[in-house]
Amino acid sequence: MKLEENRAPDPKEEPVAGDRQEIMEIAMRAGHILLENGAEISRVEETIDRICRHYGIQSANSFVLSNGIFSTMGNQREEFFARVQHIPVSGAHLNRVAAVNQLSREIEEGKHTIADLERCLDDIENMPGKRNIVQIMASAVGSGAFCLFFGGDLLDSAAAFLSGMLLYVYILYGGYRLSRLVEHILGGALVTFLCMVFYHLGLGHNVSSMIIGSVIPMIPGVAFTNAIRDLTDGDYIAGSVRMMDTALVVLGIALGVGMMFTAYYRITGGNLL
Template sequence: MKIQQITENKQKYMDMLLIADPQEDMIERYLDDGELFVLIDDCEIRTICVVKLLNNRKCELKNLATRMEDRGKGYAKYMINYLCEHYSNSCDIMYVGTGNCTKTIEFYEKCGFVNSHIVANFFTDHYREPIYEDGIRLRDMIYLKKHLESEVDIKKVVDFALEAGRILLKSGAEIFRVEETITRICNRFHVEYVDTFTLSHAIFVTAEHGTEKAYTKVKQVPLSGSHLGIVAEVNDLSREISAGHISMEEASKRLKEIEKMPQQKGYFQILAAGLSSGCYGYLLGANLLESVMAFFIGCFLYIWVLIAQRHKMSKMIVNIVGGAIMTALAIVILRIPGLHGIQLGGMIVGAIMPLVPGLAFVNAIRDIADSDFLSGTVRMIDALLVFVYIAIGVGLTLSIYNNMGGGLVL
């Protein structure tokens, strides 16, 4: 048994649609914008239906027909279950209209539909010929409705939302973005109550749904690198999710792909580090020659940073050694004969740029501006400590050099 959506040549199925709706022009009114599904079993079409999307996340089952000889085999029920699952992404409520016929209404009630409203004299007004079903003339259209919540698995939803939040936080998103994304995803998948509390390195989520027990989960997220590309992608994904375009499975597949998104290529990063060292050095008061030197120092420095990242060294080591490396390089350059007008300060100010924790600093400020003081403070300390580490590296190297008899240079 499988179900297919038909998008072309819908007219071909007219004879089958006529089983449920005897007047052709009434069918044509919804066939074009409606979505047509057929259920195929043993290479033969057994059940056919048309669903029309209405406004405000609602849809209407317009036509559901099974051939006489195939009735009572559960085809229509299977079709309705499929439709409910299929439309639960984009719709909240599904309506179905039917004549006042006990058998049909019982069938829909078995499928989970409940009474909604009645449109009086629908069949007498819109149909030229009287319609009889089970010997009774149909007059009013009875509407039933069903809430398409599908079976919300609250754990699955919260786990997924938390995973999205973790990836965001790890890649350097602000606190409010993490919280907003988690809430958005949970609301979209019909979790009734959700509350999150996010710190700079941990996420707490509690969710409740109906009579189920509250589900709480805590995730620790170590302070780590920054990948704004991932932040942008997850943000796009969460937009699409809340617009109802993609289902849970698809979304979690996409999320996994996003997490694997590679960094820029190594040499590209090294050149970029050099570029920002040189340029920012010039902006901060170095002269041209100094900024050219800062370019080279920045490149070398970033080679070290990349090596350290590969071996997952602690931030302290990376920055202290980084500071030492760039000072040593700057001293070497100072010693090159024939280069005039170079000072240590100018080169170093430029060269520290790749190490400057810009993202942590800006995020800290933004978190504080959003009154997330706790996370803001932690991030700010994280950023300030980096400067201290760099200064230790620079200071150490300089004092060793001075003691070796180089004389005070800075």
């Protein structure tokens, strides 16, 4: 029986061939949004499986990596289907992840038709991110707060506040055009240079605390947490890829900081630490 557009489908009904392919495409699209925006592997696989089974597809199987989804369907009763999607490693947008999770719950409650799902996923993909000024100020406040946490005083925190603010201006308006490794090398060098300048201007006393606080906005905390969760869930390939990605980010930051300290030492012969 063909699914009607004006009612939510009964999961006990058998979808016809065209419906099965449309359901699989929608399930993969939901998984794509989750994976692209920072969800862990188990969440992506579970969401795809829930959507397919709710709409009556019993033979669906998905294999998810940190940058790709492989989905298949087919047995004696259901026609064969196979799709592969490549999802580049990118940043986290947890509001979109939360929206897809909520949509998945509503699907299990029978609140959506197939046409509804297309519109809902369009809305989720078009959800606006945080405004640039909000991201810049969040980076500044976070940098200043972490500087205090790591032993800096109020002047150190003020310097880290300014460094974190200028760092995110660089990330939003210049760094995105570069490769991830180069972006973080230059970012680490930038905050180190700024903290050195502020130190010599008398704004701050502890350069190490200022630098540590300033680089915090670049630390990939969500990616690192997801890598640990993937490894503990047995997704060793995905977890290793994410762990390597976070390690490259940290390496880039360390290289930038080290290069700036080396240049300072060779130019002035002094030591700030």
